[in-house]
Amino acid sequence: MLTRGTLIYIGQRLVLILFTVLMVSFGVFYVVHLLPGNAFVSDRVHGRALQLLLHQYGLDLPIPVQYWNWLKGIFLHGSLGVSLYIRGLPITPLVLRELSVSAMLGGAALIITIGLGVTFGVLAAVRQNSWVDYLLTSIAVVGYSVPSFVIASLGILIFGQWLNNVTNGGIYYPEPWTGTYGTLAELSLPALALGFYTSGQITRITRAAMLDVIQQDYIRTARAKGLVNRVVILRHALRNALVPVTSILGPTVIGIITGSVVIENIFGIPGLGKEFVESIFQHDYNVTVGVFTIYAVLIGFANLGVDLVYTVVDPRIRY
Amino acid sequence: MKHLTLRFRAVQTAAILGGISLLVAACGNTTSTTSGLATKQVLKFPVYQSAGTFDPGEADAEVDTEIMQNVFSNLWKFDDKLNLVPDLATDVPSSSNNGVSSDGLTYTVHLKQNVKFNNGDSFSSKDVLYSWNRAAALQGAYASNLSAIAGFDAVQKAAGAPPSSKNSAGVTSFRQTLENKLASNDPSLQMSGLSAPDANTVKITLANPCGWCLTAWSLQGSTGSIVNQKAVQTDPENWWSKVVTPGQEGGMVGTGPFYMSAYTAKQSLTFKSVSNWWGSPKPTLTEVDIAIHDPSAIAGDVTAWEQGSYDLIGYGGNSGNLTYPLIQGIKGNSRFANQLITQPKGRTTWLSFNVGYPSTGGPFVGESAAAKGLRKAFALAVDKNDLAKTVCHDVQCSAATGGLITKGLIGYLGDNADPLAKFDPTQAKSLLQQYDPTGKLTANLKYSYNTGGLNDPVASYLQNAWQTNLGVKVNLDPSSDASQFISNRLSGKYVMARDGWQFDYNHPQDWYDNLWGYLATASGANTSGFDDPTYDSVLKQADQQPISQALSEYNQLAKILSDDVVYIPLYYSVANFAIRSYLKGAGSNTQADFYWNEISIQSH
Numbered sequence: 001m002l003t004r005g006t007l008i009y010i011g012q013r014l015v016l017i018l019f020t021v022l023m024v025s026f027g028v029f030y031v032v033h034l035l036p037g038n039a040f041v042s043d044r045v046h047g048r049a050l051q052l053l054l055h056q057y058g059l060d061l062p063i064p065v066q067y068w069n070w071l072k073g074i075f076l077h078g079s080l081g082v083s084l085y086i087r088g089l090p091i092t093p094l095v096l097r098e099l100s101v102s103a104m105l106g107g108a109a110l111i112i113t114i115g116l117g118v119t120f121g122v123l124a125a126v127r128q129n130s131w132v133d134y135l136l137t138s139i140a141v142v143g144y145s146v147p148s149f150v151i152a153s154l155g156i157l158i159f160g161q162w163l164n165n166v167t168n169g170g171i172y173y174p175e176p177w178t179g180t181y182g183t184l185a186e187l188s189l190p191a192l193a194l195g196f197y198t199s200g201q202i203t204r205i206t207r208a209a210m211l212d213v214i215q216q217d218y219i220r221t222a223r224a225k226g227l228v229n230r231v232v233i234l235r236h237a238l239r240n241a242l243v244p245v246t247s248i249l250g251p252t253v254i255g256i257i258t259g260s261v262v263i264e265n266i267f268g269i270p271g272l273g274k275e276f277v278e279s280i281f282q283h284d285y286n287v288t289v290g291v292f293t294i295y296a297v298l299i300g301f302a303n304l305g306v307d308l309v310y311t312v313v314d315p316r317i318r319y
Numbered sequence: 320m321k322h323l324t325l326r327f328r329a330v331q332t333a334a335i336l337g338g339i340s341l342l343v344a345a346c347g348n349t350t351s352t353t354s355g356l357a358t359k360q361v362l363k364f365p366v367y368q369s370a371g372t373f374d375p376g377e378a379d380a381e382v383d384t385e386i387m388q389n390v391f392s393n394l395w396k397f398d399d400k401l402n403l404v405p406d407l408a409t410d411v412p413s414s415s416n417n418g419v420s421s422d423g424l425t426y427t428v429h430l431k432q433n434v435k436f437n438n439g440d441s442f443s444s445k446d447v448l449y450s451w452n453r454a455a456a457l458q459g460a461y462a463s464n465l466s467a468i469a470g471f472d473a474v475q476k477a478a479g480a481p482p483s484s485k486n487s488a489g490v491t492s493f494r495q496t497l498e499n500k501l502a503s504n505d506p507s508l509q510m511s512g513l514s515a516p517d518a519n520t521v522k523i524t525l526a527n528p529c530g531w532c533l534t535a536w537s538l539q540g541s542t543g544s545i546v547n548q549k550a551v552q553t554d555p556e557n558w559w560s561k562v563v564t565p566g567q568e569g570g571m572v573g574t575g576p577f578y579m580s581a582y583t584a585k586q587s588l589t590f591k592s593v594s595n596w597w598g599s600p601k602p603t604l605t606e607v608d609i610a611i612h613d614p615s616a617i618a619g620d621v622t623a624w625e626q627g628s629y630d631l632i633g634y635g636g637n638s639g640n641l642t643y644p645l646i647q648g649i650k651g652n653s654r655f656a657n658q659l660i661t662q663p664k665g666r667t668t669w670l671s672f673n674v675g676y677p678s679t680g681g682p683f684v685g686e687s688a689a690a691k692g693l694r695k696a697f698a699l700a701v702d703k704n705d706l707a708k709t710v711c712h713d714v715q716c717s718a719a720t721g722g723l724i725t726k727g728l729i730g731y732l733g734d735n736a737d738p739l740a741k742f743d744p745t746q747a748k749s750l751l752q753q754y755d756p757t758g759k760l761t762a763n764l765k766y767s768y769n770t771g772g773l774n775d776p777v778a779s780y781l782q783n784a785w786q787t788n789l790g791v792k793v794n795l796d797p798s799s800d801a802s803q804f805i806s807n808r809l810s811g812k813y814v815m816a817r818d819g820w821q822f823d824y825n826h827p828q829d830w831y832d833n834l835w836g837y838l839a840t841a842s843g844a845n846t847s848g849f850d851d852p853t854y855d856s857v858l859k860q861a862d863q864q865p866i867s868q869a870l871s872e873y874n875q876l877a878k879i880l881s882d883d884v885v886y887i888p889l890y891y892s893v894a895n896f897a898i899r900s901y902l903k904g905a906g907s908n909t910q911a912d913f914y915w916n917e918i919s920i921q922s923h
Contacts, residue, residue, distance in 0.1 A: 037802030043820065044379040044460045046809050047843035052458055056481035056493055086584055087372045088556045094584050180586075268613050270586060283802060 006311070009319035010304065017300035024296040029067045029289045032280065033059075039084035039283040057084055059285075070289065080293075081286035085279070095272065095290050097180065102260050102271035104181050105190055109256050112195030113202060118238075118245065120199070121206020125241075126233060128211060136203065143200025148259050152193035152266045159189060177269055190267045194259050198252045202245055209241035216240075239313070246313045250306040254299050357901070357920040361606040363628065366635035367614040369585050373559035373571055375544035376453055379460035381821065381911075382636035386609070387540030389590065389915045390437075391573035392598075394428055394447065394521075394545075395537040399906070399913050401825050403537055406598075407434055407442065407545060407574065411533070423528035423863075428521040436547045437563060437578040437593045438570070444515035446545050449501060453551070454542035456497050456508050461542045461823075463838065464535035469512030469526045477507035494555035502552065528863040531828035538824045539911060547572040560584070576602045576916040586611055592916070603919035614640060621645050624897050625655060630920070631898045631905055634912045638664060638894030639772065643712055646895055658900050663717070664821070665725045665909035666892040668773075670766070670781070671818035672697075674885055675848015676811030682760040683814065684848075686883070689754040693761065694884035695739075696750035697815070700788040701781060702742040707890050710776045715895070719888035722877050723820075723830060726891055727909050729866060730827035730873050739881050740888050744788040751789050758791070767796040768817035769804040777817070777889065808846045818846060818886065822910065827873035828862050835880065849885045899923075 002010075040053045054060045058069060073079045083089040117140075124136040177186060213219065214237050222232045261273035268274070272291050279287035310317045368382045375391055378384055388396075396406040403411050409429045412418020418427055434442035455465050456478035465471055481493030500508050512524035525532065536543035551558045553569030563570035563578040571579045576596045581589035588609040592602035610629075612620060617640050623629050632641065641649075649659045672694050673680035683694050703718040710716070719725075720740035722732035735741075755761050766781060768774045778795050785791045793815070798804035808816045823829050832838045837855045839845040854876060861872035880886065898905050901923035906913045 037800045037806060039802070041802045041805050041809075042379065043805065046805075047841075049379075049458065049460045049462075049842075052480060082556075083584075085371065086369055086560070087374075087377065089560055089584055090557070097583075180583075268616055274613075275585075281800075 003318070006308070006319045010308075013300075013304045013307070017297065017304070020300055021293055021296045025289055025293045026067055028292045029070065029285070030063055032283075032285050032288045033063050033066065035280075035283065037283055039285075057082075059084075070286070080290035083284055083287055085282040085284040085287070091287050091290055095275065095287070095294060098270060098272045098275050098291075099294060101181060101269060102257075102264065102273060105187065105194065105264070105269060105271060106253075106256050106260055108187050108191035109195035109260075110253065112191055113199045113252060113256070115199075116195070117199040117202025118206050118242075120203040121245075122210055122233065122238065122241075124203065124207040125210030125214065126229075133207075137207070140200040140203035140207075143196050143203070144198075145200075146197070148193050148197045149262050149266060151196050152190070152263055155189045155193055156266075177267075182269065186267075186269075190263050190269060193266075194256055194263045197259070198255050201248060202252070205244050205248060206241060209244045210237060213237045213241045243310075243314045246306065246309055249309065250303045253302040253306065257295060257298055257302070355921055356603065357922045360604045360920050361608060362604050362630050362902075362915065362918060362920065363608045363610070364631045364634050365610045365612045365616070365620045365629060365637075367612055367617065367637050367640050369611055370560075370588075373540075373579075374457075375450070375541055375546060376457040376462075377459040378540050380636070384538075384540030385634065385636045385912050386588070386590075387544070387573075388575070388911060389577045389607075390571060390575040390579065391540055391544035391546065392434075392575050393537050393539065393543045394430075395533065396539065397537060397825070397908075397910065399908055399917070401908055401910060403534060405431075406537075407431055407447075423865075424525045426523040426525075426533075428523065430519045430521065431597070432519055433597050434574055435597055436550075436572050436574050437596075438547065438550060438568070438572045440547060440549065440572075442545065442574055443518040444521045445518070446548065447521045448509070448513050448515055449548045450545045451513060451542070452508055452510055453497065453501055453546070455510055456501075457494070459542065461538065463842075464532075464538060464542045465510075467525045467527060467529035467532050468510050469524045470510035471512075471526070474508055474510050492556055498552050498555045501548070530862060530864045530866055530869050531824075531826045534824040534826045535829075541823075545574055576914075577607065580606075590915075596916075598916070600916055602916040604915055607915055609635065617641065618645060621649065621897065624899070625652070627899075630902055631896060633660075633894065633896035633898070633907075634905075638662070638896055638907065639715070639892060641895040641897065643714060646714055649897055655897070658898055660896040660898050660906060661714070662894045662896065662907050663725065663727055663909055664892040664894040665728055665825075666819060666821035667719055667723055667725050668716075668777070668817065668819035668889045668892065669719065669723065670887040670889060671808070671813075671816050671847045672885060672887075673811055673814055673816070673848060674883070675845070675850055679812050679814075680848070681764060681814040682755070689760075691884055692750045692754040696747045696754070696789060697785065698739045698884055698887040699741060699743045699747035699750070701784045701887060701889075703740050703888060703890070704742070706777065706780050706784075710773055710780055711890065711893070714893065715773060716890035716893050719890050723880070723886065723888065724827060724877075725822065725909065728822060729825050730830065730870065730877070732874065732877060737877075737881055737888055739884060739886065747788055748790075751791070761789075761791045764791065764793045764814055765796040766793050766815045766817075767798065767804065767807065767813040769801040770797045770799050771801075773890075774817055809843055811846070811848050816846070821892075825910065826866065827870070827876075831858055831873060831876045832862065835876075835885070847885050849880070849883065851879060851883070854879050 038054065038059065041050055045053065058066055070081055073081050079090060080092045080095060083091050120136040120140060124133045127133050219232060219237055222236050260271060261276055264271045264273035265277050272294060275287060276291040279291065366382060370383050371380050372378055373383055373387050375387065378387060392406045394406060394408040395403050395411055398404045405411055407430055409431055410416055410418065412426050412428060414421065430444060436442060451465055452474060455462055455471050455474045458475055458478065478497060497508065512526065514522045516522055550569050550572035554561060558569060559571050560582060561570040562580055562582055563572055576593055576598060577590040578593055579588065580591040590607040592605050596602060620629060620632055624632050646659065649655050672683040674684055677684050683690055703720060707713055707716050707718040720735045720737055722737045724730035766778060768778050778797065782793050782795055785793050807813060820830060820834060833844060835845055835849050835854065836858045840850060857872050857875055861869040894907055896907060901921045903919045903921055904913060904917040
């Protein structure tokens, strides 16, 4: 149940998100328009033909005026503008489609992050100082020490090259993305590369929190009452151990969103991250600004969502 | 228990039957008809660049026009051997068939009467007037192909500049304004030299005689192509990106044998053949599926091609994407070696000297003996045959020894006919000693180029050649941003730069006008800054004559350029296609892919 205080908090955060998005979008808008070159010039398009195109797309106007026109398009028509690279194509449907692809990848990565991280953390804590603990802790150390692009490259090398005949392309096949949402085989390795890094952090935090919780009196009491260990761990210990985990969910989600820029480009996944990089090289300003703005909105809402999840996980927290 | 066993057997039987039917379905292509054709006539291939636009009035990239040539038609077209043949017109006008007046100023074009757009509309002379007037008013990169028609300049002036206030959500745009005016037959947007005496005749009057116009008007997917007014007017901004749906207005409507049935930007394109198409040969393919991929995906695509997921690679303006290792891989595989098709591509790459921009050009600027001598020294110090061998392994390019116009095209001078193609390190060294004895003039020289493809290894090769044969260290100035590189080159901010041209239509005017002529200078495309009144005067004269008479004058222009050492010829591009042997009719000439309606899939 949302209290009045929570609603006010949400309202304040929405205003803050709007302010942040405006600042970020203007900053990006300004910087990309300062980049040398443009989307049109070529051996064929120059001189008057080039000037006409620049004029047609308003690129010869002062940058603040261009930004104002862009903002008007968003607020009055819900349009992020048109592509310059694919001339005149409205980009809102394009980036929404790409957002859905990125969401698919990000969602899979988040499942891996939380699933692996929490499972490893709990197992390591329950089997403290055993070989299981050492193994899982070591995997976690590797996880948060090795950047995602290294994991991705190694994954391609192992599953795409060395083991390709063994897996028959079941885990990774070096083919371009085959559909709007890809296939499970196409998704598995990118999602692992994207989620593995943060899963290491979650393993560490979960393990530490679990070790702290399972030494509490109420856990001892639960065991004294004769509850089986599985019930004690899952029902009584885990929920409290998840509070600190929740606190890093925000940065984790942000890490996955920003990490997708690298991962999508390595694997050729047609999501927002790939579009972001391509649009910079293609001088497709509206797309660059549109994608960056969507990122800003996503990160704003991810943080807000995590803050609201706190209240569910830890009832002591009130807004 | 017995019940369970029976159930298991039933599931097992269903699984086996299902498996068999899947196998049969998977082998659908192998099922043949009595004529030897595969049952499924669906052509699949990848491309490595998204469409910029499919609007003939604005298109300026080969990757777009290669596809558009199957949707739009011109009055005439190039056949597979680059001969000009009738398309929407009944014949190619000439003085012998009374299609061209004796003064060369008036063309009378008779149109075929059975032609229909692929939305079912009939085609008439009004469509030609609309399409060409619209193209002139849009002022795209190829509008100048229509520039010889009387009234062209007036239409461009009347159309004016597009407004900069447009957006995608309802503001009346430049194109919308033009469409409104064209719909109301606004005389300011009608070229005075274009008229339609009847529904099946078009009369074209030129301001000046024009020897190259007929070929330029025939350029596929460009300003000479015919569009459907009704379809354009449904969405003047984006009509070209909309699919054609039977029974609905709008979409990318042309008179060609295929129409676009699905389009997902940056992902895929699907075209279907027009049933009962008016032209010939009738399309055998029923569908063409194009996947839009990142260039980095080509290795995976070659694997997919070998496994049968794609029928060919290289169509759609992507014949330069197969890298040398991939080409070698295909050649080394006995199963596929004969399915690699190599074809000269009408593109020449050369080095431009900055000869006309004193503030930025360095020691090569001007017409002094020293400037020319130094230019020649640098030209003679490069072994073009060795460059093609070292950089292209004689597979991706060939040495440019016959002038700027590529081998196989009108205006090619002949093997080893270009004096600048010679390799003479002794003379090069001697010229350098003569004109720069202290080495002061040639210190700190830069060679500018955009990175990617062959440009990087070519730059390294040139640097080594000048160091070895002249003892001059030239610094490399790579630019990862092609648009920035081209902008700098167009404004003369370089000393030596990579340059090149891919021909549009098979006529020397396409080269000599667009690169060094008065038109190039006027439009800011004369990158070297070369300016010679004799050149301009010979060019004007040549442009007005039929090619049979003009060729010697164009060759004279080639001589002027080489005498002046405006460039160093480097290489002619070679196209590489991977085409499965069961595809009949697929291939390419120096200009473009063969039309899709010539392709059929044989049973395999």
